[in-house]
Amino acid sequence: MRAVVYDRYGPPDVLEVREVDKPNLGDDRLLIRVNAASLNRSDWEVLTARPVYVRLSGTGFLRPKKPILGSDIAGTVEAVGDEVTRFQPGDDVMGDIMWHGAQAFAEYVSVAEQAPLIVKPPGLSVEQAAAMPQAAVLALQGLRHIRPTEPGDRVLIIGAGGGGGTFAIQLARAAGAVVTAVDNGGKLAKMRELGADEVIDYTREDFARSSEEYDRILDFAGRRSIFSNRRVLRSDGVYAMVGGTMPRLLQAFLAGWVISKLGDQWMGVLLANPNREDLSYLANLAESGALTSAIEQTYPLEGVPEALQRLGQDRAVGKLVITM
Ligand SMILES: NC(=O)c1ccc[n+]([C@@H]2O[C@H](COP(=O)([O-])OP(=O)(O)OC[C@H]3O[C@@H](n4cnc5c(N)ncnc54)[C@H](OP(=O)(O)O)[C@@H]3O)[C@@H](O)[C@H]2O)c1
Known part of the structure; x- marks a missing residue:
């Protein structure tokens, strides 16, 4: 063959x-x-x-x-x-x-x-x-992690124009969430077409400096510090890193564990369970x-x-x- x-x-x-x-x-x-x-x-x-x-x-x-x-x-x-x-x-x-x-x-x-x-x-x-199979299951599990995404939730999807992100936009919208999708400028049109309410070009705009707060952040890119993501996470929000660079994954794993123990936020790395x-x-x-x-x-x-x-x-x- x-x-x-x-x-x-x-x-x-x-x-x-x-x-x-x-x-x-x-x-x-x-x-x-x-x-x-x-x-x-x-x-x-x-x-x-x-x-x-x-x-x-x-x-x-x-x-x-x-x-x-x-x-x-x-x-x-x-x-x-x-x-x-x-x-x-x-x-x-x-x-x-x-x-x-x-x-x-x-x-x-x-x-x-x-x-x-x-x-x-x-x-x-x-x-x-x-x-x-892999991308859609990651997206679904990311949106259900810790607690289900609910109507009216504000969801930020980082890396939303990639494999997992393009499914996550649709699934979050179907759950009734208000979706902000972040990726590079070439992917904004597709993210809008798939249902994103708001799109951000990460090469031009820093979402972590905005005054918005999100109930859930699903991060397929894993490029930023967990602390800058935390700035825009609600006090009881969920942040799940799906993939990323080694230092960022380690940081999300360790610092996320501490943050999740100390307050009502959950921050950490999502481990997929293909089923x-x-x-x-x-x-x-x-x-x-x-x-x-x-x-x-x-x-x-x-x-x-x-x-x-x-x-x-x-x-x-x-x-x-x-x-x-
Ligand atoms: N947790 C688990 O159990 C598990 C299981 C399987 C896979 N994974 C991992 O999941 C990750 C994501 O998968 P995927 O298939 O969705 O990846 P993907 O198709 O590569 O999508 C990632 C997206 O993130 C964008 N991006 C890069 N830097 C960014 C930034 N600073 N801000 C916002 N967006 C940025 C990329 O755009 P650009 O074109 O600009 O780079 C790309 O569109 C992979 O690392 C994979 O290894 C995890």
Whole structure:
């Protein structure tokens, strides 16, 4: 089968399309023909081994342990192992396989049945389905973290024009929140189109210097100090950092723990829990038309390096999708 492989960390030039063996099935696994896959910031991080914690997270300290990247898939089950009970050949499935071997940028992938895979709703295109699993689940869990987002809540989404943020805008609006979306100037129009009430270009305006206060801050960028974010957080507000630089994540983890212990605010790092229930909820919402994957561009399998380059150069708005 064809796959996009790499054997050392680095820029997208280290990737090449090669013929490799089809993965083994195994008794508790599914062999899935990948119809579409989407890129996430986490693919860029595992490609480049930056931030540095990537090397410590089991992906390989000196070299990548797995030669193929890619977590989000929509595909068709080709074969199932003897112990598999929930799926059968021919099922169209979707899911985030980041913690279950990944390796989605290939024609076939072998995935354990216990991975957070679901049968794809029939009305959802493979492109829409592949764009959702990791980013939409992060957005949903970010908006439910500690307590649910409620009608009238003022929600600030930092990095709202990226993969997770474009889902978060729609989900926050659907919950009845008033949404302020922050990202670079090139993404403002898309953020408005997705429902943001107010948009801020972070290269021109500093939201932390405004007099606004927010009930919830969902931070997909993680570039600023937790203390500057705290300036615009209500006294009982929730601030969740989803991703960011190593120093910012550490600061949010440690200082956030102290802040959360001392008062009514909760500040800290969100740890995602990819699961079938959340993904089914989101996929059904998307099938009904109430949620959409903001897909900027689709590429063939050979286009994975170009797509990763676009993501890494911070030019992508919403999601980039690979179709086979
Ligand atoms: N917590 C967990 O369990 C978990 C699980 C999976 C993934 N993640 C992490 O989640 C993070 C976000 O994912 P994603 O897919 O949404 O990333 P993404 O698509 O890269 O989106 C991040 C957005 O933030 C913007 N941004 C950069 N600096 C900013 C700033 N100072 N202010 C406001 N916006 C800024 C980026 O725009 P520019 O183009 O301007 O850079 C981009 O649009 C990643 O770091 C990923 O590793 C976390």
